[in-house]
Structures are given as structure tokens and as C-alpha cells.
Amino acid sequence: GCSACMSVDAERAADDIAKPAKLRPRQWCVRFSCVFFNVLSGVVNGYDICITTGILDSVDRDLQLCDTGGAVGTCFLKEAVMSVASIGGLAARLCGPTIADRYGRSAALFLADVLILASVAMQSTTRAVPTFFLARFLIGAGMGLAFVVTPTYLCEIAPRTQRGLFVCLHEVAVCVGCLLGLHVSSRDTAEWQWHHVIAFAALPAAVQLVFVCVLPESPRWFALRGDVCGLDRASALLGLEAETAELRKLVQTGGVADLSSTGGGSCCRRNLSNWQKHRRPLMIALGLAGCNSATGTFAIQTYAYDLLRVCGVQEPSELLPVIGWMKLIGALLAMFTSDSKLLGRRRLVIGGSFFCTICDVLLALHLALPTFLTSELAASCVFFRILSWNAGYGGVQFVAVSEILPSEVRSSFMGQSQVAASVIDILIFQLFETLLFMDKVATFVIFAAINFGSCLFAFRCLPDFRGMSLEEIHAGSSRSYGVLEEEESKEPQARVIGAIEPRM
DSSP states (O other): OHHHHTOOOHHHHHHHHSSOOOOOHHHHHHHHHHHHHHHHHHHHHHHHHHHHHHHHHHHHHHHTOOOOTTSSOOOHHHHHHHHHHHHHHHHHHHHHHHHHHHHOHHHHHHHHHHHHHHHHHHHHHOOOHHHHHHHHHHHHHHHHHHHHHHHHHHHHHSOGGGHHHHHHHHHHHHHHHHHHHHHHHTSOTTTSOHHHHHHTTHHHHHHHHHHGGGSOOOHHHHHHTTOHHHHHHHHHHHTOHHHHHHHHHHHHTTOOOOOOOOSHHHHHHHHHHHHHHTHHHHHHHHHHHHHHHHTOHHHHHHTHHHHHHHTTOSOGGGGHHHHHHHHHHHHHHHHHHTTSSSSHHHHHHHHHHHHHHHHHHHHHHHHHSTTSSOHHHHHHHHHHHHHHHIIIIIHHHHHHHHHHSOGGGHHHHHHHHHHHHHHHHHHHHHHHHHHHHHOHHHHHHHHHHHHHHHHHHHHHHOOBOTTSOHHHHHHTGGGGTSSOHHHHTTSOOOOOBTOOOOOO
């Protein structure tokens, strides 16, 4: 019975953690299915961002958003196509963690798919501007909810030695969707009407909607609810028996989330308590998410057509698929090296933001001195910047944030960090083209400074927990940065890979 599950011996727990057993065929299939069907939301996200890059001018003309006389230009409504989606993402990230914690990761992802399908149906059938923007809000809400839930779920079901690979697969899926969107949108508009190409996003969302309900829930979600039988069942299905003892210990030691209180006052008190107890990991998560959005890469991808025109490229449409390939190469690089001893999370983030800084400086010089670079070299800087960002912040930020945050607040704090990122996204999406056409040089000087600051932040503050289980991180290593100071003296500190040692 469930009561018998609770009585586990400490020595036996240590033996269980030792070495992961080889996966049985059924466990391998279940784990593969969990990853595959969860990252489909990333395909939708990437497709929407990058299809918008190619069809934004067509949408502008058909819905008469701007009156630029055919010249390269912008207006409030054109910029709002993406910023309204970011507002939807902000709303979903505010309430999404509550849904994911109370009803489960799968239920939250199911809701995200419903929102995405409703949005795609509206965008594909309307020519009314208000309805179109309502649909943009809904797809932003669906993608925002999925962006909180999917990395959290993948982090919680991943073996300790493959956590980077599992979570980075979500970014790889985003890049695959982006590549597909750019190839479709680069075709002649006479062949593909924008209403039709938007409808393609419904396919991965519909497939995910069907299968996500039959996949096992995260074992750590069961542990935080105190459901040991559910924990054992999910761990057995996923082949995570080696970590079951640690998760049982999480239940035994009282590391169970209090989800019973629904009142506003109780929620506020719980949030204040969590902020005080885990303030440093929250600040690191906020910093990572903020730096990720402030680099402006999402806006550069979305407005790549106009940016390449500004850089002197005469026919940008033919080059748009290159953006997708650069994203995919960068994401694959992060996926295969984030768990390696050679690079790991911290070095990838530092290197990616450093190379983004170099590209921004070169673009600023080109825009100030048009003869400094040819238009081909300037376009190459744009492409290499996108590759560097995807190899650095793109997927790695979700790995780092997911493992830095303690299990009891992972979903909640992930949502809060993504809320901060959404606010920055809204501002940049709404202001990027206005600033670009107002002062091209200043735009990239600002982004160069932000990327350099992101590089310094990662160097100074970002730890690297590769190879450790989530429970090991927060039982030992996180004591050096994650809890109240008076608790630090109670347990010995473990060495964190990449952390700067304090001077005596």
C-alpha cells in the first residue's frame, strides 16, 4: 500500500542512487514519447515566429496596417503583430504555473494546445483587424504557457547526465519549426497565401493535444504532492528508478508543495516565503531570462527581412531560410555540448553572448560606415549572431534556470522569470523597428552593450550543475547560493563547477 511505500531505509536509498540501470525497451519508448510529444509545442512556437518574418509584409498589405507607400517602413499596428502575442504570453506565464502545479504539467500543456488551435483557426479565416489581433493574443498565450511547462517537464523527467540534452531538444524543435516557417514563407506569395501557411501550425498542436494526455506525469510533481505511489509508477515507466530514493526522501523530509490553499492571502504569503527562502536562485533565473530577451534576438529574427534590407541586401526573401539553419546549428551545438565536460552550460552562455557582442559591434560599424562591410558580410553578421545566440542563451537558459530552481518552486519561479522576459519582449517587439529606422547605429550599440552585460552576468553569477541530480543540487550545492544565510552553516557546501571561489 501507499503507507508501506513511505518506509524506506537510508542505506538502501544510497544504494538505489548509485548507478542508473539500463533502460528496458518499454521504458525507452515511454521516455522517447514523452520528449517527442512535449517538444511539438516548440515546433509551433518556432513556426509562428519565423512564418511571421516572411508574411508580415503580406499581412500588412492585406489588413492595411500601415501606409508606407511601398517603402521599407513600420507603424504601431505592424509592430503590434508580435508584441500582442508577447502580451498573451505574459498573461499565460502569470497563471500558467498555478495550473501546472495544481493540475499537472500535462493538463497545462493540453490547455496550451487548445489556445493555439483556437488562434490558428481565427487567424486563418479572418480579415478583420480586431479578430486578427485577438488571435495573436491567444497564440501568444498558448505558446507562453507551453514555454513555461515544457522545459520544466523535460528537466524533471531527464536523467542527471542528459538533462542538458533533454531540455535543449525543446529549442531544437523551435528551430525546426522556424526553418519550416522560413522555407514556406520564402516561396512566392502567389503560391502560398498567408492565411493558408498560418494554418499549418495546427498540425503539431493537434498531434500533441491527442497524445499528451496519455503520457506519464512528472515524478517530481507526484513527489511534491506527497503521492508516493504515483511517484513510483511514473519513475518505473520513465526508467528513473535510480533517482526514486532521492524523490522519496523529498516527500519524507517535508519538501512537499502546499497546494491546498487557494485564497489570495495564502498565495501571497506562500510567495513571500518562497522569495525570501530562495531569493538568490530566483534572481539568477530572472537575470538569465531578462538577458535572454534583452539581447533582442527574437525581434531581429522577426524583422529580419527589414533588417537585411537596411544592411543593403536587395532580395532578403531568398536568404530568410538561412536564419532557420543558423538557429538549428546553434541549438544542436548546445544540445550536444551542454552536458559535456569541455563546455557545459556556463561556457556556452558566456561564449554565445560574447560572439553576439562582436556581431553587434560590426553591424553598428557597417551602419555608421556603409563601406566598412559589404552587404554580404553584414548579412553574415546577422546570421552568425543568430547562431551564437542559439548556441548560448537559446536552449541553455532553460536548462540552467530549470536546475537552479528548487523543485518546490520550479514551475512558479520559471513562470515568474518568463513574465519578466515577456515584459522585455513586448517592449523590444514594439520599439525595435521604430528605433532601427530612427537611428540604426544606436540600435546595435545598445544591443552590443546588453550582450556584453549578459556575458559578464553569466561569468560572475551562473553556476554549472551538469552531472548532478536535481535533489543533489538543492540538498548540497544550492546551499552556497539558494537559501537563507543562517541555513548555510547547517550543511557543508559542495563545490559548484564554474562558480567563482570566495577569497579568504
